[in-house]
Amino acid sequence: MPRVLLIGYGNTLCGDDALGPVAIERLSKMVADAEFIACHQLSPELAERVAICDLAVFVDATCQGEPGTVRVEQLVPVAVVGSAIFTHYVNPSTVLELAKTLYGRAPQAMLVTGAGAKFHNSEGLSEKGREALDEICRIVPQLVRDFVLTT
């Protein structure tokens, strides 16, 4: 059975930025046989856990694009200099690069981003944020099923 890791990140006190952690909470009840991490932001410590999985799906919010829409992109390991300079915060591709360089292996990985509408200090998702959440929770289980079927 392939090992699947779903990571949602974002600030739950900044409106739709909570999309990642909220999606992980819902997905943990929908996707079986996967590991789930909900966190404030990505950090280098995640590299070890990423290195031992076969599929890593990162779920994040974005302020770009039409609010409520969802975008899926394949990720490759690459160090992003800007994030590397700025300390403990890293982006998904850098986590993969760290996994590959430090632990010898980077899994297949995807970034699923939901476009939000409000990111100011507040709790709870906007209507568009909830639309993006529904779409993420429709897409991600399908991505996992497709991956499991083809491996």
Add this chain to the structure above:
Amino acid sequence: MPTITIDPVTRIEGHAKITLQLDEQGEVQDARFHVTQVRGFEKLCEGRPFTEMPALMARICGICPTSHLLASSKACDDIMAVRIPETAEKLRRIMNLAQIIQSHALSFFYLSSPDFLLGMDADPEERNIMGLVRKHPQMARDGIQLRQFGQRVLETLGGKRIHPGWIVPGGVSHPLQAEQRDQILAMIPEATRITRNALSWFKGQIENFRTEIRSFANFPSMFLAMANDANQFSAYTGWLRFINSNLEIVADHITGADYLNYIGESCNEDSYLKSTYFKPLGLKQGVYRVGPLARLNMCRTAGTPMADEELAEFRELERRSVWSSFYYHYARLIEILFSIERMNTLLNDPEILGKNVRAHASPNKYEGVGILEAPRGTLIHHYHIDENGLIKSANMVIASGHNNEAMNHGVLQVARQFVKGKTLHQGMLNRVEAVIRCFDPCLSCSTHAAGMMPLDIQLIAPDGEVIDRLVR
């Protein structure tokens, strides 16, 4: 007057800039460290029930929430006038030690070791954690694993690694389970190995940084830290003590009740970070330092065998107190070792699994002060409440404020040493930033960093002409 601006300062916790003012001869005349973000927690908590303060104050920062949680809970204990159960105090101590470990590991391995391993003059594209990963993967793995150890302890005890809510006014919310204790104990040997290796490696590197040691905030100053009767390292209980640069006690037995007689705070026009000073001597003369260097200068012994061995060696650096802020890095590693050893002792105490972990009480005082040693130095939370238990006013004195004037001194000293001539180069600018990293200032990084500004430094001639510029 010509000015060089370093904005933002990289590899610190938060957003800040440095300005270097040049005179007509092109020599650095003054230097300032500016914090450019405002948080406003002291105002926004007014009117909230005091029992909410620990959870609210923990949101000040994503790196040291546990420190604020502990200081705030101690202030609330004071308002309730309770003595918390012994088991609860031991559990809180473990949390504080875990916080010190994870924060110091972040500072040493992630933020500062690229300077040590790749060189102060290395290209900034390489001189960062990814450069470290590529050239020294074992050091990077060790750093990640050590920080992970601290975070796992926080997560095991507090339920989550960032903003754990387990510490509450009166103690902790629930007792430690035997399996949780055993999980932590199982990780201690590896954490000890990593720390000892790092110490051994760092001590071997010291000779390569003689110029930095001489000029990185290397000046006589007072030091402030918690103290106790045994003169042992203390991070959770005790009183405050000031010592001078010759290790003589200047003021002692300072408690929450009278700290305002000794510690003054001054607002700055060009920074949101206050400058804190020893009140009897005033702002200019009352500069002092807090944090790992201050704590090791303050204590006679660490109180654990391996850390005591290291402390004895550390003391051989100087006959008096250790002045160079470059040695903050060294002190951090010794503190990690101490924290691991002390945590091991506390976890092996049978009382640690005790079930009585919380004292309950209503407010019995209108005022409370909580003091502890956060990773970066002494942290003070001071609250006033009304008859309904609502916060009337709050004052937080944080480590980076205590160190602010010392950081300004340090930046000026290092800029005078390294910033010369009409051409800037990365090495000189990195050293100006690196002296700030010695102090590991934490400027509250819990909010998302949207739109990072590039580093843009301009060297401007007296006639206004930009004669050199570096952008990264």
